[in-house]
Amino acid sequence: MIRRACDCRPMDILLLLIPLSVLLVLLIGAGFWWSVKSGQFDDLEGPAHRILADDDTPKGPPGQAGGVDSGRADRADLTSINSGKGGGT
Secondary structure (H helix, E strand, O other), X not given: OOOOXXXXXXXXXXXXXXXXXXXXXXXXXXXXXXXXXXXXXXXXXXXXXXXXXXXXXXXXXXXXXXOOOOOOOOHHHHHHHOOOOOOOO
């Protein structure tokens, strides 16, 4: 005869799990209800279009610090990138 550590029936755990799962469903439903009421789902496409329309160009005039790049690289940048010796200049 096999003795268990506790003298409980094997299905007694359902008395704990079913109310906990109902409580979890109610909490998730309340969170969803709050998000709908607070306007979280009002404009789903606006942020996606706004990030595409974002202007990333700097505000300064060309040729100055912060200006638009003219396509030429600095010599210091080229030597640090293409040194080939792995250690510097």
